[in-house]
Amino acid sequence: MPSLIDIRRRIRSVKNTQQITKAMKMVSAAKLRRAQDRVISARPYGAMLRKMLGNVAAAVQADDEGSGNPLLAHREEKRILLVLVTSDKGLAGAFNTNLIKAAQRFSVEHKGAGISMILIGRKGRDFFRKRNATVVSEHLQMAAKIVFADVAAIAGKAMELYREEQIDAVYLIYNEFKSVASQTLITSKVLPIQLPEQTTPIDYIFEQPPAQLLDAMLPKYVETEFYRALAESTAAEHAARMTAMDAATSNAGDMIEKLTLYMNRVRQASITKEIIEVVSGAAAAE
Numbered sequence: 277m278p279s280l281i282d283i284r285r286r287i288r289s290v291k292n293t294q295q296i297t298k299a300m301k302m303v304s305a306a307k308l309r310r311a312q313d314r315v316i317s318a319r320p321y322g323a324m325l326r327k328m329l330g331n332v333a334a335a336v337q338a339d340d341e342g343s344g345n346p347l348l349a350h351r352e353e354k355r356i357l358l359v360l361v362t363s364d365k366g367l368a369g370a371f372n373t374n375l376i377k378a379a380q381r382f383s384v385e386h387k388g389a390g391i392s393m394i395l396i397g398r399k400g401r402d403f404f405r406k407r408n409a410t411v412v413s414e415h416l417q418m419a420a421k422i423v424f425a426d427v428a429a430i431a432g433k434a435m436e437l438y439r440e441e442q443i444d445a446v447y448l449i450y451n452e453f454k455s456v457a458s459q460t461l462i463t464s465k466v467l468p469i470q471l472p473e474q475t476t477p478i479d480y481i482f483e484q485p486p487a488q489l490l491d492a493m494l495p496k497y498v499e500t501e502f503y504r505a506l507a508e509s510t511a512a513e514h515a516a517r518m519t520a521m522d523a524a525t526s527n528a529g530d531m532i533e534k535l536t537l538y539m540n541r542v543r544q545a546s547i548t549k550e551i552i553e554v555v556s557g558a559a560a561a562e
Contacts, residue, residue, distance in 0.1 A: 280546070283539040287532055294528035300367065301521035304514045308456070311511035314422070315453055318504050329497055333471040335486040347435060347494045350468050351444040355390045357412065357434055358382060359466075359502070360404075361450035361509040362397030364417055368513055369520040371451065371459070372399040378449050378461055379404075392443070394430060396506065412437070419510040424503055431502040435495060438467045448501070453511035457519055462508075466501050469494055 360379050362372045379400070383391055392410040395401045401414045413433065418426060437443045446467035451459040482489060 280539060280543055283535060283542065287535045287539065290528050290531050290535065294525055294532070297521045297524040297528060301518050301525060304518035304521060308511060308514035308518060311507070311514050312453065315504075315507050315511045318500075318507050322500050322504050325493070325497055325500055329490075329493055330471060332486055332490050332493060335482070336490050345491050345494055346439045347467060347469050347498070348471070351441070353386070353389050353445045355392070355443045355445075356386055357392050357394065357437060357443045357446045357467075359394045359430075359434065359446065359448045359505075360396065360400045361448070361505055362395075362400035363509075363513045364398040364419060365517075366399065367520060368517040371513055371516040372397075374461055375449060375451065376400060376403050378463060382447065382449065382463065389444075394434065396430070418506060419513065422503070422506055422510065424499075427503045427506055428499040431499040432495075434467065434502075435498055448505050450505040450509040451512035451516075452508045453515060456515045459512040459516060462505075464501070464505075466498060469497065 358379060360375060362375050366372065376399070379393075390410070392412050393404060394412050395404060395414045396418055398416050401411075401416065404411065405414075413430070415426075415430060434443075434446050438446060445465060448462070448464045448466055450462055452462045454460055
C-alpha cells in the first residue's frame with residue numbers, strides 16, 4: 277500500500293497537469309475564434325470565385341478561340357503531387373493521425389503512380405521523413421500566422437511542376453473545420469482544374485477575350501484553394517486541441533477525486549491501526 281506522502285505527491289502532480297491542460301484549452305479557444313473568423317471570411321470568396329470561373333469557362337467554350345491553358349490539361353496520373361497539411365504541434369487528439377493515415381491510404385490506392393509530397397506542418401514532415409518519402413518541399417510554422425503570399429508561393433510551385441509536365445495531378449489532404457467537436461477529412465483534386473458546369477451561366481460583358489480572363493483566373497483559383505485548405509486546417513487543429521484538452525482536464529479532475537478518496541481511506545486505516553495499537557498496549561499493561 278502506498279504511503280500518504282506518495283499519494284499526496286501524485287495528487288499534486290495531477291493538479292499541476294490539470295492546470296496546464298486547462299490553460300492550453302483556453303489558449304486554443306482564443307486562437308480558434310480568430311481562425312474561425314478567417315475561415316468564415318474565406319469561404320464566400322472561394323465560392324464566388326468558383327462560380328465566376330464556371331461562368332467564364334462557359335463563355336470560353338462558346339468562343340471559337342477556346343482555351344489551351346496547361347492547368348486544364350488532363351493526363352494519365354503516372355506522377356502525382358500530394359500536398360499534406362498537418363499541424364506543427366501535438367496534443368490535438370487524432371487530428372494528425374487521421375491525416376497521416378489518409379496520406380498512407382492514398383499512396384496504397386495509387387501505388388501504380390509515383391507520388392511526391394509537399395509537407396506543410398511538422399508532424400507530417402517528421403513522419404514521412406523517417407520513411408524516405410519523396411519530398412518536393414516542406415513548410416513549418418505556417419499556421420501560426422497565415423500569409424497569403426507564402427501560401428501562393430507553394431501553390432505556384434505546384435502549378436509550375438504541372439505546367440512543365442513533371443507531375444500529372446495535384447491532390448490536397450487536410451481537415452475541414454465543421455464545428456468545435458467535428459472536423460471532416462478532405463482529399464481534393466486541385467490540378468487539373470475541374471471547371472464547374474453552369475446550368476444558367478451569367479452573360480458577362482467582357483472587355484477582353486474570355487480565354488485571357490480564364491487564364492488569369494485559374495492561378496488565382498488554385499492559390500485560393502491552397503489558402504482555404506490551410507485556413508480550414510488551422511481552425512480544425514485548434515478545435516481538436518481544445519476538445520482534447522477539455523477531455524484531459526475533466527479526466528484529471530476525476531483522477532484527483534479518486535486519489536483523494538483513496539488517500540482518505542488510507543489515512544483512516546492508518547488512524548484506526550494506531551488506535552488499535554494504543555488500546556492493545558493499554559490492555560496489555562493492566
